[in-house]
Amino acid sequence: MSDLSASNVKLSSKLLEAYGVLIELTDESGENVVYRLISEFETESGAYAVLQKDTALPDTEVEILKIVDGADGHPELITIDDDDEWEDVAELYDELTLPFED
DSSP states (O other), X not given: OOOOOGGGOEEOOHHHXXXXXXXXXXXXXXXXXXXXXXXXXXXTTEEEEEEEETTSOTTSOXXXXXXXXXXXXXXXXXXXXXXXXXXXXXXXXXXXXXXXXX
């Protein structure tokens, strides 16, 4: 994956426009879970969404998923299988959201 930096990020609203701020996903056990869309953004390597369980406290861990275009043209969320890609995107999200440090 190429070097990602906050200066190369474009905010997106593809998921928000298609599904709204609450998105229901099916977890590994087959149960439906409602997530709140925290952020979505695009980089040169793809589009990503940051989600948090709707019932979670604000400082609870988030889920980072890749946004792809589905066969029907609607955006879909997929798991980021590549560990390096996931780590790069997680670091980028931290860079975008954490206060600037000198």
